Structure formats: C-alpha cells, structure tokens
Amino acid sequence: MKEIFRKTLLGTLILLAIAYGSIFFLENEKDYIKSVDKNSYLRLHILANSNNLYDQELKLEVRNAILDYINPIFKDCTDAQSAKLIAEEKKTEILKIAQETIIARGYNYPVDIEIAKSDFPVKTYGNLTLPAGEYQAVRVLIGEAKGENWWCVLFPPICLINGTISSNAAENKEENTTPQIRWKILELINK
Numbered sequence: 001m002k003e004i005f006r007k008t009l010l011g012t013l014i015l016l017a018i019a020y021g022s023i024f025f026l027e028n029e030k031d032y033i034k035s036v037d038k039n040s041y042l043r044l045h046i047l048a049n050s051n052n053l054y055d056q057e058l059k060l061e062v063r064n065a066i067l068d069y070i071n072p073i074f075k076d077c078t079d080a081q082s083a084k085l086i087a088e089e090k091k092t093e094i095l096k097i098a099q100e101t102i103i104a105r106g107y108n109y110p111v112d113i114e115i116a117k118s119d120f121p122v123k124t125y126g127n128l129t130l131p132a133g134e135y136q137a138v139r140v141l142i143g144e145a146k147g148e149n150w151w152c153v154l155f156p157p158i159c160l161i162n163g164t165i166s167s168n169a170a171e172n173k174e175e176n177t178t179p180q181i182r183w184k185i186l187e188l189i190n191k
Helices: 002-035 053-074 080-089 091-104 184-190
Strands: 042-047 111-120 123-125 128-130 133-142 149-155
Touching (some): 042 053, 080 091, 091 133
Antiparallel strands (some): 111 133
16 A cells, blocks of 8 residues: 555656646746747748649749749848848849749749738747747748748748758648647656
C-alpha cells in the first residue's frame, strides 16, 4: 500500500512540476511574442488562383521567380521601411515577372500586386515566432486569389538563405497554423 501511495505522490509531483514549468514557459513565450515589433518585418504573401494542383504549382513557380528577382535587390536593406520602399519602387517589375511566369506556364490569369498591411497567423521560422496580426506585405494575387497561399518574410530575409528558398519557409496553409502548446519540461527531458 505504501508503494502505491509513493508512486501516486511521485506522479502527482511530476504532473505539478510539468504544469508549473508549462505555465512559466507559456508566459515567457507570450511575453516574447508580444515584444515582436511587427513594423520590423516585410512579408511576402502569394495567393493562388484556386486549390487545384496546377494552380498550386503555378503559385510556387511565381514565388520562385519573384524571390530570384528580389534576393539581390533586398540584400543591402537595413530595415523593413527601406525594404518596403524598394518593393514599392520595384512593384511594376515584380508584377511583370509574375505575369511573364504565368504566361510562360500557359495560363492567362490576371495578376495584381499590392503593398499593404495584411493579416497573418502566428508562424515560427526556426527560433523566431511571429505573432498573428497585421504586417506590411507584398501581396501577389493570382487570378481569383481563392486558393491556398504561401508566405514568408522578405525582411529580414527569412525566406532566403544564400539565394535559395529557406527550409523554414516551406509551404504554408492557413488552416494548419494553429499555435501548438509545447511542454518545456518534456523538451528538456528529451534533450
């Protein structure tokens, strides 16, 4: 009977430690997320015409062409405001690249580009977690722009590493961006 009591007590203490550690971790993470200055980022948001496979592939082709063009242009940016000014300056060229890519792939979709504030869900890029909210963004709207979208951060250049698309900027779907609760104590135990 003593052994059962001891195991129950030990289990209860472990659960309390996990709960306390989780609350501490979540509060610290919440403070970190609140401290992110959303004006320090310029995001790229590409919306596909639809969710059919061909439109989704086209979206990625447009993404690649735009990122190939933007990478060398943004390399000397020192802040999000200068990146936004360059994007506004190059808006016509970015639009032309998107249009040429769409036509080269055999489509006749209209494309529009807007540089404006846009809502984004919470997103983690490696060690950086950006909270949900409004960010300045270069938005590329392909056709009806009713398909799943793709986004990354143009400044600082999180979607680009050495001129290639970062593994941190993989395909993103709005319905899969629900914040996940992580148990810090379990992460520490697994290390």
